[in-house]
Amino acid sequence: xxxxxxxxxxxxxxxxxxxxxxxxxxxxxxxxxxxxxxxxxxxxxxxxxxxxxxxxxxxxxxxxxxxxxxxxxxxxxxxxxxxxxxxxxxxxxxxxxxxxxxxxxxxxxxxxxxxxxxxxxxxxxxxxxxxxxxxxxxxxxxxxxxxxxxxxxxxxxxxxxxxxxxxxxxxxxxxxxxxxxxxxxxxxxxxxxxxxxxxxxxxxxxxxxxxxxxxxxxxxxxxxxxxxxxxxxxxxxxxxxxxxxxxxxxxxxxxxxxxxxxxxxxxxxxxxxxxxxxxxxxxxxxxxxxxxxxxxxxxxxxxxxxxxxxxxxxxxxxxxxxxxxxxxxxxxxxxxxxxxxxxxxxxxxxxxxxxxxxxxxxxxxxxxxxxxxxxxxxxxxxxxxxxxxxxxxxxxxxxxxxxxxxxxxx
Amino acid sequence: xxxxxxxxxxxxxxxxxxxxxxxxxxxxxxxxxxxxxxxxxxxxxxxxxxxxxxxxxxxxxxxxxxxxxxxxxxxxxxxxxxxxxxxxxxxxxxxxxxxxxxxxxxxxxxxxxxxxxxxxxxxxxxxxxxxxxxxxxxxxxxxxxxxxxxxxxxxxxxxxxxxxxxxxxxxxxxxxxxxxxxxxxxxxxxxxxxxxxxxxxxxxxxxxxxxxxxxxxxxxxxxxxxxxxxxxxxxxxxxxxxxxxxxxxxxxxxxxxxxxxxxxxxxxxxxxxxxxxxxxxxxxxxxxxxxxxxxxxxxxxxxxxxxxxxxxxxxxxxxxxxxxxxxxxxxxxxxxxxxxxxxxxxxxxxxxxxxxxxxxxx
Numbered sequence: 025x026x027x028x029x030x031x032x033x034x035x036x037x038x039x040x041x042x043x044x045x046x047x048x049x050x051x052x053x054x055x056x057x058x059x060x061x062x063x064x065x066x067x068x069x070x071x072x073x074x075x076x077x078x079x080x081x082x083x084x085x086x087x088x089x090x091x092x093x094x095x096x097x098x099x100x101x102x103x104x105x106x107x108x109x110x111x112x113x114x115x116x117x118x119x120x121x122x123x124x125x126x127x128x129x130x131x132x133x134x135x136x137x138x139x140x141x142x143x144x145x146x147x148x149x150x151x152x153x154x155x156x157x158x159x160x161x162x163x164x165x166x167x168x169x170x171x172x173x174x175x176x177x178x179x180x181x182x183x184x185x186x187x188x189x190x191x192x193x194x195x196x197x198x199x200x201x202x203x204x205x206x207x208x209x210x211x212x213x214x215x216x217x218x219x220x221x222x223x224x225x226x227x228x229x230x231x232x233x234x235x236x237x238x239x240x241x242x243x244x245x246x247x248x249x250x251x252x253x254x255x256x257x258x259x260x261x262x263x264x265x266x267x268x269x270x271x272x273x274x275x276x277x278x279x280x281x282x283x284x285x286x287x288x289x290x291x292x293x294x295x296x297x298x299x300x301x302x303x304x305x306x307x308x309x310x311x312x313x314x315x316x317x318x319x320x321x322x323x324x325x326x327x328x329x330x331x332x333x334x335x336x337x338x339x340x341x342x343x344x345x346x347x348x349x350x351x352x353x354x355x356x357x358x359x360x361x362x363x364x365x366x367x368x369x370x371x372x373x374x375x376x377x378x379x380x381x382x383x384x385x386x387x388x389x390x391x392x393x394x395x396x397x398x399x400x401x402x403x404x405x406x407x408x409x410x411x412x413x414x415x416x417x418x419x420x421x422x423x424x425x426x427x428x429x430x431x432x433x434x
Numbered sequence: 435x436x437x438x439x440x441x442x443x444x445x446x447x448x449x450x451x452x453x454x455x456x457x458x459x460x461x462x463x464x465x466x467x468x469x470x471x472x473x474x475x476x477x478x479x480x481x482x483x484x485x486x487x488x489x490x491x492x493x494x495x496x497x498x499x500x501x502x503x504x505x506x507x508x509x510x511x512x513x514x515x516x517x518x519x520x521x522x523x524x525x526x527x528x529x530x531x532x533x534x535x536x537x538x539x540x541x542x543x544x545x546x547x548x549x550x551x552x553x554x555x556x557x558x559x560x561x562x563x564x565x566x567x568x569x570x571x572x573x574x575x576x577x578x579x580x581x582x583x584x585x586x587x588x589x590x591x592x593x594x595x596x597x598x599x600x601x602x603x604x605x606x607x608x609x610x611x612x613x614x615x616x617x618x619x620x621x622x623x624x625x626x627x628x629x630x631x632x633x634x635x636x637x638x639x640x641x642x643x644x645x646x647x648x649x650x651x652x653x654x655x656x657x658x659x660x661x662x663x664x665x666x667x668x669x670x671x672x673x674x675x676x677x678x679x680x681x682x683x684x685x686x687x688x689x690x691x692x693x694x695x696x697x698x699x700x701x702x703x704x705x706x707x708x709x710x711x712x713x714x715x716x717x718x719x720x721x722x723x724x725x726x727x728x729x730x731x732x733x734x735x736x737x738x739x740x741x742x743x744x745x746x747x748x749x750x751x752x753x754x755x756x757x758x759x760x761x762x763x764x765x766x767x768x769x770x771x772x773x774x775x776x777x778x779x780x781x782x783x784x785x786x787x788x789x790x791x792x793x794x795x796x
Contacts, residue, residue, distance in 0.1 A: 029604020044625065046457030053725040054600050069667060074628055082760025087635035088628040094517060108692035114614035164722035168665045171729035174654065180733040183519035188733045190661050192654055193581045194570020200625040201592065205765050208596030212464060212769045214603045216439045226768030232748050235737055237592070238583040239485035241748070245734040246760040252733060257580050263481065265559060267568070267577045272641070276578055314604055335554045344578050346569040346640035347626055347633040353564070355551040361620055376624035380597040381546070381615040
């Protein structure tokens with residue numbers, strides 16, 4: 025069987041919340057051994073952010089935590105405790121990569137900077153992914169995904185246009201964007217090490233990767249002083265384009281017509297052949313009127329049927345799939361995108377598989393997210409030769425544990 | 435001596451649109467020799483051309499035979515045309531892979547290479563709508579709203595970039611390339627935060643749009659000179675309440691996270707009032723002191739003038755016929771990056787001679 029690209033790579037994963045764990049999820053999908061390290065006193069908050077009411081050990085039964093931490097191992101170690109730090113530094117020589125998304129000052133405060141890590145493994149790769157990086161006058165800002173989206177320029181480009189209000193994306197967009205880039209940073213650093221034998225410190229600022237997502241807006245601003253114009257769902261290049269209501273509660277379809285052929289096809293489907301001779305300029309200037317005619321048709325349509333009708337007529341159209349309907353989308357089902365993995369504490373549910381479909385190596389989800397500390401004994405035993413008495417001693421000192429200390433909400 | 439991590443890596447982009455162009459520009463910045471075959475101006479606006487094609491070579495007049503020779507001389511082929519388009523000009527990915535097992539072929543399409551929608555036409559907004567994020571974006575009483583820019587394409591391009599360098603590392607270690615099938619829909623569908631797994635694992639149904647306010651302590655508000663935001667986890671709520679400085683917040687109904695959800699309108703009113711008379715700079719200055727996650731809605735112009743980004747050397751200057759453009763540079767510092775330059779067009783023969791000579795030298 026063909027090997028996955030990161031088989032043989034071991035990652036010590038200090039990341040928490042969504043951005044960092046999204047990065048290490050990708051690394052795990054690509055075959056890396058990812059060891060997720062949490063402290064008894066500072067565990068990944070996602071474990072307890074949305075606790076299921078009345079469930080035992082809620083930190084081990086979060087579907088939210090699960091979907092972004094599959095295929096990882098869990099080691100509990102308090103890095104703020106001298107003994108915990110010492111054990112961590114004993115693990116570093118066994119690892120290729122250390123990755124963290126703490127606030128900019130935290131790793132240094134733990135006395136675990138790149139220079140310290142290099143003393144125990146010279147070619148170690150450290151990827152840090154603070155919101156604003158570890159240098160620069162804004163490095164001490166605290167950044168979560170929605171903050172990153174605001175501070176990286178993307179929120180300024182989103183809006184209906186008639187109310188002057190910028191909008192946040194409906195997910196904490198900065199997080200996965202930073203995570204995808206960080207996974208690329210790990211691969212580039214591994215390539216660099218393979219070619220030169222040298223390690224690397226990557227100081228990723230999530231805000232900078234976010235700004236990269238709207239690069240053309242910086243061209244407009246720097247060349248012509250133009251700032252973003254909110255166009256709602258319309259295009260600055262063609263018409264009509266919009267998101268239109270369908271039959272049913274909160275059901276919508278996006279329609280996007282690029283040229284005269286697509287327009288004639290749409291006009292025919294919606295019974296607006298009286299407008300079919302409109303060229304691009306006229307469609308742009310009479311967009312409101314055209315929208316009314318499109319809405320008059322879509323309102324009578326089931327969104328799936330409308331999409332299929334328009335696709336058959338070669339008009340670009342897409343249902344606005346909501347977080348529920350997307351799990352029943354015939355195309356994603358046919359592609360096997362949703363996978364049900366067994367979990368020891370929860371009934372199976374549909375989880376997304378890897379968006380990086382290597383056709384030949386064919387990455388598959390292997391295992392649910394680890395229970396808290398599930399692999400502590402295995403990792404400390406196999407990598408450091410520790411026995412049950414050593415681990416019991418760590419437990420007694422509070423360096424490791426089988427459950428978070430004082431878990432609350434978030 | 436330090437070298438660019440992708441020095442000597444040859445990348446062929448075939449008639450690329452935004453997504454392949456985005457992946458290719460990152461590969462070029464990290465040192466790859468990226469050649470664009472075909473006319474990208476058919477798909478891209480002039481601003482997108484500056485952002486996405488700077489730093490790449492342009493190949494004109496390539497015949498199908500030339501393209502095939504170039505693809506087989508390349509390490510990586512990037513393509514974002516409809517499934518089957520490469521095959522129709524003799525560049526079927528599986529065939530190329532058989533001839534050159536080290537080759538990495540990356541296909542970025544709205545819905546992937548197979549499945550009932552694989553051949554459907556799509557644009558950024560239709561592909562993004564089918565990925566789930568659009569349903570969650572916008573005001574609850576209005577139509578869903580697409581995020582600005584071309585996020586379906588940019589996300590596809592970013593995923594393609596990171597997947598490609600991962601595959602290239604795999605090739606260095608294990609000796610073989612692969613064919614990577616990136617679907618724009620799947621790139622979004624796998625990042626629905628808590629909302630995707632929430633709807634999949636429980637009977638709550640679809641998550642509603644929440645506009646700019648997920649909760650009172652998690653949203654964007656008008657401030658004295660624009661818009662600013664706050665995003666508090668539970669551990670940051672006490673510090674934010676201290677700033678709000680209202681004795682009513684001492685009451686249990688506000689302190690307890692479960693009861694607080696019932697008081698969201700009352701709390702929102704306080705937060706609106708607090709933001710209203712402060713500037714973005716005043717709000718941001720409170721972040722490091724209080725460790726409350728504050729943000730401000732910055733425009734590209736704000737960011738071009740931003741001191742922190744200047745200190746970190748984020749932007750690259752690119753010469754264009756209309757003057758010098760400044761565009762996002764390295765996505766992260768630590769591995770070497772080079773600022774893009776404009777290249778003159780060249781013919782396929784010249785590029786082939788170049789790539790063949792490199793291979794002989796190697």
